[in-house]
Amino acid sequence: MEQRTCRASIVVLLTLLQGFLSCDAVEIQPSMNPAVVGSTVTLSLTPSVSLTSGNWAVDETFILTWLGEQQAVFPGYSGRASVNVTSGALMLRALTVSDSGLYQVQSGHPLLKASVFLTVVEPISNVTLRVNRSDLIEHQASGLISCSVSIGSSLSFRWMNGSSEVTAADRVQFTDGNSSLNIVRVSRYDSGPFRCEAFNPISNGTSDSVNFTVSYGPDNMRLTVNGLNATVFSAGSNLSMLCLAESNPPAQLQWGFRGNLVNATGTMLELFHVIPDQSGPYSCLAFNSRTNMYSNVTTHITISRSERLQANVFLLPLLLLAGFALSLSGHCGYFSL
Structure with missing residues (x-):
């Protein structure tokens, strides 16, 4: 008698274990995930099973329950949720973002429990x-x-x-x-x-x-003369000094010579027919009224005498000497008479 009872218990236990094992094999497959706000989603069981009763819940909140052909929908899901009483598939309509959550189905015939996380999102x-x-x-x-x-x-x-x-x-x-x-x-x-x-x-x-409008500078100043990096020029040349500064808004530029401001503003300082007395340090001073910052750059310009003038200065003693020699030769001729 005891052996029969033991065998019966084992059979029941194995049946229950088979039920739990079959539960692990069943998954919930949403018709779409993520789902779109306002749409309808169906949560089906795969592989398909035949369920005679069970219930659906999301995050511990019951959605509906069914037994045979009868189903009862809980408040909050009336008119939106229904179940296929044969397959246990849940249909949820008019989705909202708050419908996102962990959905779970449970059944006792057969013994089954499965879950899936459904995300409901709103288009941007x-x-x-x-x-x-x-x-x-x-x-x-x-x-x-x-x-x-x-x-x-x-x-x-x-x-x-x-x-x-x-x-x-x-x-x-x-x-x-x-x-x-x-x-x-x-x-x-x-x-x-x-x-x-x-x-x-x-x-x-x-x-x-x-x-963004970013005010900066003035900085990274550059000063060129006639588009060159040269600083030595011949007398009589025309000079165009260009001053550039990185600044926003554009910097106010003022020119200086030998430490004194001159009556010149802007990016260009022009000098015509320069003479040696105009040699010296030329400065460009920049100021940004927005940043309240100053900057400057200086270059030393040398004005040399022109080549023509230097040649004339060199030839003058020779010409004087030649004239003096001619003068002497004339006197000598006079006295020879």
């Missing part, structure tokens, strides 16, 4: 940028750009500067799930154009571009 539209301030001074201010969408969920963000992707660095910081870009102590190379790309598993969108 109207990606926009907001800038805290657009007029910045180099190395003195930080630029903050925020990216937002009017519609969309499960968002990820990517930032572009022109055709290059912006990545985190010492001066580049991302906050609020990468939806905000902060550039610390902006440089002249941080002007943009910046744009934001927002995307989720079903859609994407790109904002219009924005630029």
Whole structure:
């Protein structure tokens, strides 16, 4: 008698184990995942099974239960949820973002339990940028750009500067799930154009571009004369001195000679028919009224006597000597008479 009871218990145990094992083999297959807001999704069991009863729940919240041909839908899902009483497949309509979660089906005939995580996302539209301030001074201010969408969920963000992707660095910081870009102590190379790309598993969108106005300089000044690096010129030459400075807004330029300001402004100083007395240091002084910064560059110009004048100076003693010799020869002839 005891042996029969033991055998019966083993048979029941094996049956239960087979039921649990079959449970592990069954999976839930959504008709789409992620699913789109407003659409309908069907959660089917694979491989297909025949269920006479069971229930569906999401994150511990019951959706519906069924027994034979009868099914009962819980509040919050009335009119949206239904089950195929034969296969146990759940159909959920008019999806919302809040329908995302872990869906679970359980049945006692046969013994079954399976789950799947369903994501419901909203398509992205109207990606926009907001800038805290657009007029910045180099190395003195930080630029903050925020990216937002009017519609969309499960968002990820990517930032572009022109055709290059912006990545985190010492001066580049991302906050609020990468939806905000902060550039610390902006440089002249941080002007943009910046744009934001927002995307989720079903859609994407790109904002219009924005630029920072970064004021900088004046610095990296250069001074050339007649387009050359030469500093020695002949008397009588015409000189065009060009002064350049990296500056935004453009720097105000003032010229100086031998430490004194001259009545000349702008990028060009022109001198005509120069003489040796115009040799000396020429300076270009730059001022940026936005950054309140000054800079200058100086070059020393030497004006040499012209070659014609030097030749005349060299020939003059020879001519005088020749004249004196002729004069002597004349006197000698006179006395010979």
